[in-house]
Amino acid sequence: MVLVTPLTKLLGSVPLVQGGMQWVGVPSLAAAVSEAGALGILTALTQPSPDALREAIRETRRLTSKPFGVNITLLPTINPPDYEGYARAAIEEGVRIFETAGNAPGALIKFFKSQGCIVIHKCTTIRHAKSAEKHGVDVLSIDGFECAGHPGEEDVGGLVLLARAAQELKIPYIASGGIADARGVAGVLALGACGANMGAPGQRLVHPIHQNIKNKIVESKEQDTVHIFRTLHNTARVFKNKVSMEVVSIERKPGGAKFEDVRELVSGLRGKKGYELGDPDYGIWSASQSMGVINDIPTCQDLVGRIEREVEDIIGGLSKVVVKAKL
Structure with a gap:
């Protein structure tokens, strides 16, 4: 069995996207994820400037020849970053896959689409998802309340949010928040998602983390x-x-x-x-409820391969649930 979804057809990878995480979405992780067959994501705002992002993109290319994306998240901040500068730097370096998230992303999405890019937009409500759909994004990333980082203010868990997405959305969507193993991935595929965005697994794999x-x-x-x-x-x-x-x-x-x-x-x-x-009490760091199902520290290659195999087994095993009635 081979997993084929609208996401795999669009990206040519297994239906897994590495979450764009502050301080974590660095070249070593993005390249390792892409090399393993999923989609690696560099986090633009982890870099101190657009020029630093340019170098991070070049470093990632030295580590992998496979496609990877760049995340740009727009959030309330005292000193707003140079979002336009980061976006232009990534485009000029040849990046053509972007993950956007946060407040009022319309202008950013319009710019990326004008450059022929694939845009995955992350949101925490169906209302915002439908707005991004109108802006022309290619894939939505539906972020449930279980997620690390910013889950929005409506406190809706992934189970209901994804079912609502299946009812309301016209374009493909992936699931984000609380997914760290094959059961989670198989579950969101059953709910109508075309893949999964995984963050916490990346935290335990990335090299700069102690x-x-x-x-x-x-x-x-x-x-x-x-x-x-x-x-x-x-x-x-x-x-x-x-x-x-x-x-x-x-x-x-x-x-x-x-x-x-x-x-x-x-x-x-x-x-x-x-x-x-390596001091977990030194400062604030994002963490998902999916920590509860993380039990080891594999390589990216082993993790992606394991999830893909186990998802195939789980989906194949579901046929046993359907029993044909005797005529």
């Missing part, structure tokens, strides 16, 4: 995440540690909290330093 963090992901369970920024209406699911719980405590104070009250605690550079030092 082994202590990888081990912590394997040891952790689905209960070991927490939401921060709920009171600021910019909810993020992160690893439950001393820093994130301090942020939650500040948010729960009478009268609430302003971003300035937690700014130092949630610094992105502090989270990056925690990855490098």
Whole structure:
């Protein structure tokens, strides 16, 4: 059996997309994922400037001859990045697959489509998915409440969100959030998705992340995440540690909290330093409930191959559920 979906036909890969993750979507991971047969994704904003992204793209090309994409996420920030500069740099370096996410992506999507690119847009509601559909994206990535990072403010889990997508959307969609093994991938295919976007598996594979963090992901369970920024209406699911719980405590104070009250605690550079030092309590880092089903640290090649084989077995085994009635 070979898995064939609208995503595999579009990308020429197995129906798995590496999530675009801050500090994690670096050349070594993107190249390894693409080499393994899935779609690797570089995270543009992990790089400090558009020129640094150019070099990251070139480095990825030195590591793999296979296609990979670039993620650009538009989120509320005190100092907005040069989104247009990152987009132009990637286009000029020959990238033709993009993952977009976040607020008001219309102009970015229009630019990429004008350049003949494939655009996968990630969203957390059917309302936003239908808006992106009108903008002309090729594939939607439907992000359930189980996900790491920003799950939106409506708290709808993947099971219902994907079923709604099957009812409402006219273009292919992949599933994102809470998927880390073959059962998850087979499940979302049954719900109508044409593939899966996987983030947490990448965290335990990427080279720049300290082994202590990888081990912590394997040891952790689905209960070991927490939401921060709920009171600021910019909810993020992160690893439950001393820093994130301090942020939650500040948010729960009478009268609430302003971003300035937690700014130092949630610094992105502090989270990056925690990855490098191997200290899971050093800063804030994104984590999905899918940690509960992660049990080992394989290579990208082994993980992608294993998921593909097991998904085929699961789908094939479902035929046993259907019993023909005797005439």
